[in-house]
Amino acid sequence: MTKRTERRADALSKEKIVAAAILLLDAEGEGGLTFRALASRLATGSGAIYWHVADKGELLAAATDHVVTRAMSAIEAGGADPRDAIRTIALGMFDTIDAHPWVGAQFSRAPWQPAMLRVFEAIGARLWQLGVPEGARFNAWSTLVTYIFGAAGQNAANARLQAPGTDRSAALADIAGGWSRLDAAEYPFLRQVAPQLAAHDDRDQFLAGVDLILAGIGTVL
Template identity: 85%
Template sequence: MTKRTDRRADALSRERIVEAAIAILDAGGEGALTFRALAARLATGSGAIYWHVADKDALLAAATDHVVTQAMSGVGGGEADPRAAIRVIALGMFDAIDAHPWVGAQFSRAPWQPAMLRVFEAIGGRVRALGVPEGAWFNAWSALVTYIFGAAGQNAANARLQAPGTDRSAALADIAGGWARLDPADYPFLRQVAPQLAAHDDRDQFLAGIDLILAGIGTVR
């Protein structure tokens, strides 16, 4: 009886529940995550899940925390170069939200949750390490986190707008072709950058934005 009980506890561990919730969220979004769907996926009853997680909000927070913990696993505490560390954190968040679009929505809905606060603190600590004057800490930090989560969320939203199986290169080429055909008198800039749009890499473009912000932050040191 004890062995059977131990096996049952292992099968219904909080970690297993969170991993199953993430799978449901990735497949169908937040609307698909219900305790009934989760119980069916885990082949158990809802009551057993409530033993580990109080409600859906707590489950979403736990799932977000799990994703962020994995994304931050490559960030140490003693990097010699705070700029490099900021780039690692930023790209980790970009990739995490790209793989799990619901995370971006969860961040915007509950920015005070522990997972978000850890990211905020990690970026803020590196801003301070850059030698930014204390009076400029908040503005420098705010510019970074706003760009990171805004750009990452927009990238994930753009991906969701495309039908499954859509060829990204073909879609970008089609948009770029439309820009190239715009009236040159009204849209000279868009016509000129159209080839760059067609050939750009989302991650490289994202990091270029981080570097531009860091360059600006460097001017206030």
């Protein structure tokens, strides 16, 4: 009996559990991730899952680490220009959180987990390579990571507020139309940028923000 139980646990494996959890999180969100739902998806019992994962917190951390490691693997190990590497890291995190919105919530809840530390170190190392002075390095790093995860998380949160099947262009056009009708004396700026709101691309705008920060960092080199 013991040998059969061990074989079932080995056949299931933590990797299979994490992969199934990611699919469940993407489909149902964090609230839909329960050991009962996961056991049903894996056609097994909850006890077999507990053999590999202690609780939901450990499972969320493992799922986050998996998707972040996959995103970070797209970054060249060396030789890339540090600015280009920072852009690649930033876009990798933007795309990861856009595809897996629960990752952003997990980052904000547990910023010390290995997946987050890996991204922190990758950005800090590139700032070091750029030659950012030690006195300015922490502020430069903090500004970048705060923007990257804040903007990416907010974009994912905004997407979740939209009903399934919502036409993004139509929704933005509706908001922009409202801005263009605001009082010109009280809201001159919003009226002026309304056409840009309607036509902007979230990913391009995100990268433009990274470039603005990098340009600012360039002034202390």
